[in-house]
Amino acid sequence: MKKLAVLALLASHGIVGLVGFIAGIYVLPILTAPPAPSAAEVAAADDGARFSGQFRRDLEGSDALHWGEGTLFVGEQSISFKGELAPGPDYKLYLSPEFVESEEAFEQLKARMVRVGDVNTFDNFQVSLPPDVDPSRYTTAVVWCESFGEFITAARYR
Template identity: 65%
Template sequence: MTNTAAPVPRRRTAWLLASHVFALLVGFGAGIYTLPILTAPPGPSTEQVAQAAAGGRYSGEFRRDLKDSDPLHWGEGTVSLSLQQIVFTGRLAPGPDYKLYLSPEFVETEADFKRLKPTMLRVGDVKTFENFIVPLPAGADPAGYTSVIVWCETFGQFITAAKYRDPG
């Protein structure tokens, strides 16, 4: 018995390979975006956040219109700082590996963040995308800084920032 099947043209094979690689990349990207949403713990309630923010010494606003914020990397809401914690009421764009920093200068670009990172204090992890309460490390004094920054450590991506006091 002879094989009568026609050989598959190379062009078709290349097209199939390219389409499968594209689908794989889209799926991987969608997974990176949705996994943090699916695995995020519930944020503190509105009452818990309001109570924690009531003891705040400083406050600022996360805004969507910062230079390096974009449709996938943003934050909006109010941030309040006390000597014990940083409290956020609002929403952040979902993403992996968010870190909270205190900065001596307000920044709104990745380049400025990278330039000033050695002078910043890494406060802790942000694990929720709606409201959070992050304790300050022992001995940290927010009076020594002016701004709060949310940064995606894994991808080196600026998310948002809020100025809570003027320098000086």
């Protein structure tokens, strides 16, 4: 009887520890995120945008924990987003020559994509374009979780 009680106690504590770890992975990026660009900053970037596109929740690779929704603005020097992303760790913004909407499609095209930079905010973001990146050579912006290999969202902008 004592063995059963010890096993039950270990199992319950293990489950609580696992739930706490998973909650920490979800909450930590929210707590450590820098302030998001204001609506005015995004609007200023919107005025100089060459292209725009929409992140949508209903993409094949998106789900309840991995999604984005809003408008993307692609300019000469930066890419801005007005909307929301599901919070998560280690988000990267890529430009792709073709539209992708799943992990499999992303992995197949990753060698032909260019990584633009880090996405550290979940309500609006702004990422500077590296000087050697011409966004007109690509058609799609993709938000990807590098740590877990998860597709978050994509927007075709041209």
